[in-house]
Amino acid sequence: MKLTVLMDNNTYIDRYYLGEPAVSYWIEEGGKKILFDTGYSDAFLYNAQKMGIDLGETDMIVISHGHNDHTRGLTYLAERFDLRGTPILAHPHCFDKKKYGDQEIGAPFSREQMSELAELRLERGPVRITERLTFLGEIPMKNDFEPMPEIGIVHRGEKVIKDNLTEDTALAYRSDDGIFIITGCSHRGICNIAEYAKIVCGTERIKGVIGGFHLFENDTRLSRTVSYFKEQEIKHFYPCHCVSFEAKAEMSRSLKIEEVGVGMELEL
Numbered sequence: 315m316k317l318t319v320l321m322d323n324n325t326y327i328d329r330y331y332l333g334e335p336a337v338s339y340w341i342e343e344g345g346k347k348i349l350f351d352t353g354y355s356d357a358f359l360y361n362a363q364k365m366g367i368d369l370g371e372t373d374m375i376v377i378s379h380g381h382n383d384h385t386r387g388l389t390y391l392a393e394r395f396d397l398r399g400t401p402i403l404a405h406p407h408c409f410d411k412k413k414y415g416d417q418e419i420g421a422p423f424s425r426e427q428m429s430e431l432a433e434l435r436l437e438r439g440p441v442r443i444t445e446r447l448t449f450l451g452e453i454p455m456k457n458d459f460e461p462m463p464e465i466g467i468v469h470r471g472e473k474v475i476k477d478n479l480t481e482d483t484a485l486a487y488r489s490d491d492g493i494f495i496i497t498g499c500s501h502r503g504i505c506n507i508a509e510y511a512k513i514v515c516g517t518e519r520i521k522g523v524i525g526g527f528h529l530f531e532n533d534t535r536l537s538r539t540v541s542y543f544k545e546q547e548i549k550h551f552y553p554c555h556c557v558s559f560e561a562k563a564e565m566s567r568s569l570k571i572e573e574v575g576v577g578m579e580l581e582l
Contacts, residue, residue, distance in 0.1 A: 344444030352387030378498025460503025522550025
């Protein structure tokens with residue numbers, strides 16, 4: 315598997331790509347080219363072109379969850395490319411309307427609109443994308459230190475309820491020496507995701523993790539998360555996007571963390 319960071323909050327010095335508080339990854343695995351999240355603007359398109367990546371060759375688009383810093387780029391992608399026939403894999407609640415205060419924070423398209431633009435595939439359970447790469451689907455909430463998240467409200471049919479990000483998910487790549495987890499924001503808890511990935515992939519060994527962990531404060535949740543990953547003896551640890559400097563600094567006291575930036579390439 316090869317993963318290229320098309321979008322992240324961080325950019326490397328002397329590598330002149332665009333950055334924004336968002337996520338987009340280009341994944342090449344098992345003969346397939348997969349776009350995981352699409353950032354907030356059209357900046358990921360600029361970056362991909364500058365990197366020599368042709369997004370017109372995308373075999374599948376996977377969405378981690380319905381917030382606009384992971385989905386709004388679909389607007390610009392659909393303007394640039396004909397997505398008809400391109401599978402878009404996401405949880406059934408991914409395209410529900412979301413608000414935080416007065417702000418619209420959900421995806422730019424409804425479920426019905428997405429169905430007209432592309433081949434929409436909505437799944438709650440795990441989906442094997444390639445022999446080694448799996449879409450995890452809905453993440454069970456197991457750990458007491460990773461409480462159910464609530465961010466704004468969501469329109470669920472005729473109801474308007476507090477949004478607990480039921481759709482938040484991740485990818486798991488099963489290598490010969492363990493699982494490598496690729497996540498967007500980990501609203502459902504990065505440790506919950508890791509434990510579920512073990513079950514889905516049928517192995518206890520976690521090789522690495524990249525993505526946002528939604529950790530900002532130096533609190534009990536952070537300390538328990540650090541303890542968990544220390545116990546896992548993870549060799550490749552790439553916190554990015556929605557992880558604060560304070561959280562990364564605290565992690566680095568016990569874990570070997572790597573810097574993530576637009577243009578970074580990982581090969582497993």
